[in-house]
Amino acid sequence: MFLRMLGESFVRQRRRKLLAGLAILLGTTAVTAMLALATTIGDRIHRELAVYGANITVYPKADTLDVKIGGQTLRPTTGGVYLHASDLEKLHGIFWANNITGLSPELDSSISLGKLDSVPPSPVPAAGFWFQHNFGDAKVKLITGATQLHPWWKLQGSAPQGSGQIVLGATLAKSLKVGIGDRLMVLGVSDVADPVTVTGILTTGDATEAKAIFELSTLQQYADLPDAVSRVDVSARTKPEDAFARKDPDTLSPKQRDLWYCRPYANSIAYQIREAIPGAAAEQVRQVEQSEGTILERISGLMWLVSAAAMLAAAVAVSAAMATAVLERRTEIGLMRSLGASKVRIASLFYSEAGLLALLGGIVGYGIGSLLAALLTARIFGEQSGITLRVAMAHAFNPALLPVVLGIALLVAIAGSTASIRSALRMDPSAVLRNNA
Amino acid sequence: MKMVSEAQRQHAEAMLEGAAPVIELLGVSRVYPSRSGVVHALNDASFTIGASEWVAITGPSGSGKSTLVNLLGCLDTPTAGTLRIDGTEVHTMGGGDLDRFRADKVGFIFQQFHLIPYLSALENVMLAQYFHSMTNESDARAALDRVGLSHRAEHLPSELSGGEQQRVCIARALINDPPILLADEPTGNLDAANQRIVAEILAELHANGHTIVMVTHDPEMAALAQRKIALSHGKVFCHPVSNVVKLSQ
Numbered sequence: 001m002f003l004r005m006l007g008e009s010f011v012r013q014r015r016r017k018l019l020a021g022l023a024i025l026l027g028t029t030a031v032t033a034m035l036a037l038a039t040t041i042g043d044r045i046h047r048e049l050a051v052y053g054a055n056i057t058v059y060p061k062a063d064t065l066d067v068k069i070g071g072q073t074l075r076p077t078t079g080g081v082y083l084h085a086s087d088l089e090k091l092h093g094i095f096w097a098n099n100i101t102g103l104s105p106e107l108d109s110s111i112s113l114g115k116l117d118s119v120p121p122s123p124v125p126a127a128g129f130w131f132q133h134n135f136g137d138a139k140v141k142l143i144t145g146a147t148q149l150h151p152w153w154k155l156q157g158s159a160p161q162g163s164g165q166i167v168l169g170a171t172l173a174k175s176l177k178v179g180i181g182d183r184l185m186v187l188g189v190s191d192v193a194d195p196v197t198v199t200g201i202l203t204t205g206d207a208t209e210a211k212a213i214f215e216l217s218t219l220q221q222y223a224d225l226p227d228a229v230s231r232v233d234v235s236a237r238t239k240p241e242d243a244f245a246r247k248d249p250d251t252l253s254p255k256q257r258d259l260w261y262c263r264p265y266a267n268s269i270a271y272q273i274r275e276a277i278p279g280a281a282a283e284q285v286r287q288v289e290q291s292e293g294t295i296l297e298r299i300s301g302l303m304w305l306v307s308a309a310a311m312l313a314a315a316v317a318v319s320a321a322m323a324t325a326v327l328e329r330r331t332e333i334g335l336m337r338s339l340g341a342s343k344v345r346i347a348s349l350f351y352s353e354a355g356l357l358a359l360l361g362g363i364v365g366y367g368i369g370s371l372l373a374a375l376l377t378a379r380i381f382g383e384q385s386g387i388t389l390r391v392a393m394a395h396a397f398n399p400a401l402l403p404v405v406l407g408i409a410l411l412v413a414i415a416g417s418t419a420s421i422r423s424a425l426r427m428d429p430s431a432v433l434r435n436n437a
Numbered sequence: 438m439k440m441v442s443e444a445q446r447q448h449a450e451a452m453l454e455g456a457a458p459v460i461e462l463l464g465v466s467r468v469y470p471s472r473s474g475v476v477h478a479l480n481d482a483s484f485t486i487g488a489s490e491w492v493a494i495t496g497p498s499g500s501g502k503s504t505l506v507n508l509l510g511c512l513d514t515p516t517a518g519t520l521r522i523d524g525t526e527v528h529t530m531g532g533g534d535l536d537r538f539r540a541d542k543v544g545f546i547f548q549q550f551h552l553i554p555y556l557s558a559l560e561n562v563m564l565a566q567y568f569h570s571m572t573n574e575s576d577a578r579a580a581l582d583r584v585g586l587s588h589r590a591e592h593l594p595s596e597l598s599g600g601e602q603q604r605v606c607i608a609r610a611l612i613n614d615p616p617i618l619l620a621d622e623p624t625g626n627l628d629a630a631n632q633r634i635v636a637e638i639l640a641e642l643h644a645n646g647h648t649i650v651m652v653t654h655d656p657e658m659a660a661l662a663q664r665k666i667a668l669s670h671g672k673v674f675c676h677p678v679s680n681v682v683k684l685s686q
Contacts, residue, residue: 004556
């Protein structure tokens with residue numbers, strides 16, 4: 001009987017139900033779109049902000065007085081303290097290993113370089129990097145290196161693949177008057193002359209332009225610093241920085257410390273890197289991290305505001321529609337009361353009706369909202385970020401959002417109906433039954 | 438009006454004579470707050486209605502009839518006094534208990550029938566079962582048969598005449614076998630022919646031992662009752678007039 005009444009009453013008063021359903025649909029569409037965007041936007045913004053460089057930098061602990069001006073290290077390149085490149089594998093074992101999206105170790109040194117006919121070659125600063133290095137493991141595939149971590153670099157030609165290949169900074173190439181394909185003579189610490197081919201010219205906008213660039217292992221060989229690394233730039237997907245992120249974990253209670261440790265703040269990832277790599281100091285690069293945090297906080301706030309406004313508007317519309325619908329059925333309510341129906345039982349009928357409406361509106365709203373989120377993602381981030389509509393669709397249709405959206409729709413429908421249902425149940429059934437034909 | 442058999446009349450008289458009161462009011466008042474103070478809708482009412490008695494409640498508009506119907510139908514509780522129905526002190530009950538009690542003890546017959554328009558005659562009767570306990574289609578069909586409407590069981594209210602709708606309403610009131618039938622202007626919306634049919638059904642129900650409390654403006658209908666309770670300005674005036682004999686005349 002309950003289902004019969006629910007079904008029959010659901011299909012009646014179509015205009016009012018349609019209005020309430022439409023309000024729920026629009027509200028859930030907005031919420032779904034906002035939630036779908038919010039769940040993917042952090043990743044997208046991280047990728048967008050990755051063009052401004054790494055967000056964590058790792059360097060030897062004993063090397064804390066590393067002074068860099070305009071990208072130029074002012075400490076002596078010899079006698080410095082180095083990290084071990086082989087220790088970087090330990091990053092696969094940290095708690096937030098999967099959040100590491102890029103890695104660029106750098107070795108700063110100097111070599112002697114000259115044209116094949118110049119005697120003797122003159123000393124120039126040199127830097128060794130990874131280029132297209134496979135840093136993945138059995139679970140994650142990660143091809144990374146200097147060009148990924150420094151997306152603003154402009155490399156004419158190609159990156160050095162190993163020994164016998166060199167890339168020159170634009171300034172150095174200009175001073176040596178050499179171009180791509182020219183052959184040069186390299187003298188390392190062993191004073192053995194090695195011919196190398198210039199495979200590319202690099203424009204970086206900083207002091208690197210004055211350097212000779214090698215593949216990391218090649219420079220380690222020339223500098224006779226096997227496995228040595230001066231610094232490592234790390235790009236990691238992080239949670240925006242907040243007050244808790246800035247706490248010193250060593251002053252927190254064990255419970256709070258666990259909480260801090262298990263949140264992907266740049267600070268806590270840096271902390272875990274320090275734990276994993278012996279003799280390493282790791283710090284977040286504040287400017288990038290704070291920009292990311294600020295942007296995400298503002299966007300997230302805006303999204304919550306839009307979602308809340310949409311749901312409030314939906315609740316008001318549902319309330320108005322339900323008030324009229326319930327008012328039109330007050331005789332029915334009076335009759336049910338006279339037949340001994342409890343207020344709870346009558347309310348459950350109307351709430352079920354509102355719930356059914358919420359579920360229908362919520363499901364359709366989820367579909368439309370997800371589609372909208374996909375369109376917005378593709379529109380905002382565009383194909384230059386690798387976000388085609390198909391990729392955006394795959395991310396936007398998140399089944400985990402459906403129960404959340406339906407829950408919100410139910411809450412709105414129930415909240416919107418409560419005032420009308422309560423007022424209907426407060427009516428004097430006898431008066432209603434006497435006054436209504 | 439030859440409505441009941443002699444045997445039925447005698448049975449009703451016998452029940453009335455020895456019957457314990459099914460409704461008892463002792464100093465019952467219902468006061469409503471208003472801007473100018475309070476309104477005494479019902480003032481110090483005291484009377485009893487015996488089991489199997491047929492009582493007519495009369496009075497002009499604003500006399501307190503609705504208030505009395507609300508109290509007898511357990512849709513409201515008195516602000517003072519004692520109201521006992523079928524041995525239970527109703528004035529102490531509230532909320533869900535009162536709903537449960539109403540479903541058990543009172544069957545309502547309305548002037549405007551109040552059938553749910555999207556449910557068939559049978560389903561309208563079963564609705565009262567649903568709110569009372571469990572639905573039983575064969576019992577509901579039997580109740581419709583009792584008012585001569587078994588052939589119209591699947592029809593919607595809009596497909597029934599006024600008289601037929603009122604008979605469905607009576608079947609719905611009877612379905613849970615309540616000790617009290619509370620009829621509020623049961624013939625107020627009917628033509629003469631249908632009035633007669635409904636009056637006959639009420640008379641038959643009374644003859645079969647049902648207690649009927651009927652609010653009416655119609656002197657002819659009031660005359661069918663054994664006793665009138667007249668209301669004026671919230672005050673009760675009882676007329677112990679038995680009309681059982683008239684029924685058989």
